[in-house]
Amino acid sequence: MKNILQKKQLGFGTAPLGNMFRNIPEEEALATVDAAWENGVRYFDSAPFYGAGLAELRLGEALAKRPRDEYVLSTKVGRIILDELEDPTLRDLGEKGGLFEYGRKNKLHVDYSEDGTLRSIEDSLKRLQTDRLDIVYVHDIAQDFYGDEWLSHFESARKGAFRALTRLREEGVITSWGLGVNRVEPIEIAMALDEAQPDAFLMAGRYSLLDHDRALQRVMPNAAKMNAKIIAGGPYSSGVLAGGTHFEYQKASPEIMAKVDRIKAIANRHNISVKAAALQFVLANPAVAAVIPGASRPDRITEDVAAMNEVIPAAFWQEMREQKLVAQDAPLPI
Structure with a gap:
């Protein structure tokens, strides 16, 4: 990736700012972005899907007072936000079972075409109050959103979004592009x-x-061969590794909760936090350029920064490996 994310870093995933799972007050959302900045975070990721543009609007407002050259900004394409509002009396909770039930009520139109990609970027620039994007990801072309039809959406993106973003990169309009899935x-x-x-x-x-x-x-291994960077989203697995009850954006199963309990027990024995283990494990892989946990409260940012700096004894990782809770060949932060 050209000139950006060259150093491993903690970024900020702004999905929660789109009112994911709850109605977040405006001042709390903006204060969370400010807290990220004050704690040294300089990579911010968003998407039109997050609350039908709400996360982008809030991020744009919060970053408008910051020097544009001092941070990396990414967003995504694949959905166009329409001016038309959903009828609340007929409203389906939508993709992912109402993940952004508390977001804006604008309808979303799936569009991975070249024209749709260019329109999405233009709209995002306005919401983000900026004149350029560093990274653009093609969003959610996968089974979890489209089921058996996902390959047709992938093919549409290959012929449309992929080519449009490649051209924009060659023209210097964007620095990098990839997939966000x-x-x-x-x-x-x-x-x-x-x-x-x-x-x-x-x-x-x-x-x-x-x-x-x-x-x-x-x-x-393939990312390393093609010199592509991996940005790790969801390091807390939708919150279950940070004290929550969601996994894969749904209520965690008893099996997942049992696995989390095993990790917590080992962490407690070594007097460390699960958050620290989750973040540091991800960044230990040489292919990973950044990890971007989401947050909707300023104190969560402080916790993330503390977790990045927490000292984890090698004995913790040894026990995790012995208990088969991490793969034998996974790089560890020791």
């Missing part, structure tokens, strides 16, 4: 395409303490 299969296919040549992959939830085997074997 919750599954590894689209990344594997994109890596095998001769014409695609993406620079980065935002992989949410697929390289974490709870789930990393396939990414470790199928994604990381």
Whole structure:
């Protein structure tokens, strides 16, 4: 990736600012971005999907007072926000079971075409109050959103968004582009395409303490070969590794909760936080350029920064490996 994210870093994923799971007061959302900045965070990621533009609007307002050259900004394409509002009496909770039920009520239109990509970027620039984007990801072309039809959406993106973003990169309009997905299969296919040549992959939830085997074997080695960076989203696995009850954006199963309890028990024995283990495990992989946990309260940012700096004894990782809670060949921060 050209000239950005050269140093491993803690970034900020702004999905929660789109009122994910709860109605977040405006002042709290803006204060969270300010807290990230004051704690040294300089990479911010957003998307039109997050609250139908709400996260981008809030991020744009908060960053408008900051020097544009001092931070890296990414957003995503694949959905156009319409002026038309949903009828609340007929409203379906929508994708991911109402993930952004408390977001703006504008309808979203799926569009991975070239024209749709260019329109999405233009709209995002306005909401983000900026004249340029550093990274643009093609969003959610995977099974979790489109089921058996996901490959047709991938093909639409290959013919539309991929080519448009490649051209914009060549023209210097954007610095980098890639995929932003919750599954590894689209990344594997994109890596095998001769014409695609993406620079980065935002992989949410697929390289974490709870789930990393396939990414470790199928994604990381190929990313290194093609000099593409991995941005790890969802390091807390939708919150279950940070004291929450969600995994994969749904209520965590008893099996997942049991695995989390095992990790917590080991962390307690070594007097460390699970948050620290989750963040530092992700960044230990050489392919990972940044980890971007989400936050909706200023104090969560402070916790993330503290977790990055927490000292974790090698004995913790040894026990995690002995208990088969991390893969035998996974790079560890020791």
